[in-house]
Amino acid sequence: MAKNTVTIEQIASPIGRPKDQRATLVGLKLNKIRRQSTLEDTAAVRGMINKVQHLVRIVDEK
Numbered sequence: 001m002a003k004n005t006v007t008i009e010q011i012a013s014p015i016g017r018p019k020d021q022r023a024t025l026v027g028l029k030l031n032k033i034r035r036q037s038t039l040e041d042t043a044a045v046r047g048m049i050n051k052v053q054h055l056v057r058i059v060d061e062k
Helices: 019-027 043-051
Strands: 005-010 036-040 056-061
Touching: 005 043, 019 043
Parallel strands: none
Antiparallel strands: 005 036, 005 056
């Protein structure tokens, strides 16, 4: 059975943001604008996306 995944893209810079938001982007495997990352769709990942929702966008959900 295939696991659900979510692809996210960084759309804004973390400059001037709190350290915890920058660390969350690194946890999501993002660190540059327009970089994309595909991760397993879990509650933890959704929580991280929600924390930095102003810096990322969801590209694809499967």
